Amino acid sequence: MIKKIFIIFVSILIILWFLTPVFLIVLASLTPSEDYYDQQRILPKRLTFDHLYKLFVVLDGWRATLNSLQVAAMAIGLSFLVGLPAGYVLTRYVFPGKNAIRLSILLTRSFPTLIIAVPLIMIYLRLGIGDTLFSVALAHTSFILPFVVLITTSILSGISVEYEEAGMIFGLSRIGAFMKITLPLALPGLAASAIFAFIMSWNEVFISSVLTFVNRTLPAQILNTAMTSPDYFKFAAGTVMAIPAMVFIFFTRKYLMSMWGISLK
């Protein structure tokens, strides 16, 4: 009994620890400016969507949101186009250098973005894709791809190769067996990793800010506009950034856990 109470108590503490800042951010983003600057007041008299509206419409937030979605979609598409076959090969085949590839796959993350940012801009300008969403998507792909490879490797290795072989015995080609048998079985996990990839791209600030000027993604846009605005705009921006990610994670948490090999009953 005491143990149970203790567990509940600790759980509440943890929940408060994580949710209080989020609550305060969301609250501040909905607080009218006169209440926000009133030193006597903690909770606002009324709530307003004014800041959010201004952020989206006046400060071009909606365009940046569209940009972010496009960049994320392209980055996810590219990552899976390359990462899924790579994960398949790492799971199903034995070849020299396999372990080396597995180990070094995260190496791209060991270069600080700061160092590669300027060379990256130069290369993009030379290729004629400077300041485009595609260039940002490419940069995002470079850090999403390793995760996609690792995740698909672990998802595919959880699907018995005999299912696929049975498909091949009963009339499918190797590719056909992958598409018709393995892929449907892997789909929930792959969907979860796609959402994880989406969040990685959605939240990325630095590369997007450096690489784009006109076509900014949402985080880059916020960094450039809201950060020089009054505080409640900053909070509104925080809300806009945090809520979609939290909602996605909430709905896919089961798969995200299993994707990393942790089971959540």
Added chain:
Amino acid sequence: MAKVRIENLKKYFGSVKALNGIDIEIKDGKFVVLLGPSGCGKTTLLRCISGLEKVTEGKIFFDSTDVTNLPPKSRNVSMVFQSYAVWPHMKVYENIAYPMKIKGYDKNKIEEKVLWAAKTLNISELLDRYPAQLSGGQRQRVAVARAIVLEPEVLLMDEPLSNLDALLRVSMRSELKKLQERLGTTTIYVTHDQVEAMTMGDEIAVMQNGVIQQYGTPEEIYHKPANVFVAGFIGSPQMNFMEVQILKEKNELFLRNESLNIRLTDDLKTELGNKIQNKNDVFILGIRPENIHKEKTDISKFEPIEGKVYFIERLGSDTIVHLEFKGTRIVSKLPGDVKINEGESLKMYIDLSKIHVFSKIDGKALI
């Protein structure tokens, strides 16, 4: 239905020689068991026949068609996997129907054949379920139904019974065998269980180290093992082995070591006499436990041995006696009701018409 012929088949995984020169001809409609210990290459051979594994060297023929380089889907083979590999995202009906759907059969034909296969395997009432809702035995039946529905030329089974509990395994054994007899499909069945092999196979290929050690009927394999490995692998308890020398004295042949001195019967003498070149060679004498008796009869010649009973296993139907005999232990299989106690001394008789002699050098059987 087809005859399967394999010529000098080799399969290497890097430097590991999984199959090292397989030659076998399987007659149309036979139930052939590939039997051997883990790692002997039996599953690799099956996978080469299915096309899931590319061969390094050699040829595989179904009737007169060379299928060596054909992908699995072009070979008209079916397979029952060890894990059953019943697709979890399809219902039982869809699982059985899928091979036909891929091949573009029309809907009525598919339904007719699925219902036939389901009825044959007694799973008609399960068609609407997902594999996760089935027991292991039921999943096994689905896998078999899926394998026979297209009436393949060759049916391959990779240890299909190894995941079932003991009772179910025994009943499935006879059921699978009867099913194969009814369908008349050439069947190749992989197992490491010698009882399965002996009861189900029309013919057995005993494998070790990527080579077929002996190919023959269960009777041949059991009574005329081709070498020491086959003799030791088949039969439980294992055959007794002893090193002996063969000595010639006054026109008689003797098998002799520190503890034994057996004069060979005339039949064996003529059979063995021609095969012995160097009389200093060492040979291996093999005697099956059931050929060592407590009483002798007049039907054949017996060699008595006397020792102390070291250990007794009472299995109900049989009694396994471990006899300490001049420094070696000899295992004998007696009826279940014999009265023997551990520690007492016992005289037993080796049936000389049933002994085996192998060359120590290459292990080959001489008699």
